[in-house]
Amino acid sequence: MPKSKRNKIVSLSKTKKKGKEHKESIVNAIREAAEDYNSIYVFSFENMRNLKFKEFREKLKPTSRFFLGSNKVMQVALGRSVSDEIRPGLYKVSKLLRGDAGLFLTNMPRDEVESCFNKFEENDFARTGTIATEKVELLEGPLDQFTHEMEPFLRKQGMPVRLNKGVVELVSDFVVCEEGKPLSPESARILRLLGIKMATFRLNLICRWSPEDFELYKEGLDESDVESA
Known part of the structure; x- marks a missing residue:
């Protein structure tokens, strides 16, 4: 009688190891990038559209790198406190990785970054659960x-x-x-x-770090919010 495929044994140790290795590879990639690029930004996103984000990422690929995923993993990579941050002041960046957020590391001048992010906007059809913008x-x-x-x-x-x-x-x-x-x-x-589009995909800058300074973009935030996060 053939063996049932439903009763196949799966080694949990293997699946856990794979997950751990994946997280470690992301941490290492972020740490290497933090040494290679002049400035690091945290950004939030609304109504994410993967295809449009990929196009935006490819456009900036020659000078920049994006990271999206687990906020906790990205925080570990940068350091969550003064004692374990990988470069001075990066723990402040780590504190602002909350909710729908990502990292943008770049050699682009600050004004070019701000211009690219401020201009980026893509209207699309709203999905289930999106708040209607009009009746x-x-x-x-x-x-x-x-x-x-x-x-x-x-x-x-x-x-x-x-x-x-x-x-x-x-x-x-x-x-x-x-x-x-x-x-x-x-x-x-x-x-x-x-043909009515109610969703707008946006990327909003939250903060900027460089070896020389740290700046908050988001209204209503100040240094005390970072320290208490």
């Missing part, structure tokens, strides 16, 4: 933007529609989403069909 309401009547084949799909999204002489028609007004409320899966699909 979208469809009024009773024909929906000429949809073909008759779309009628069953629109009904599945909760829209009160019917076919009237081959034309998709709303039998009553329909609110797709309300401003300030999270989008449902159905709302996100309908907005995509309508």
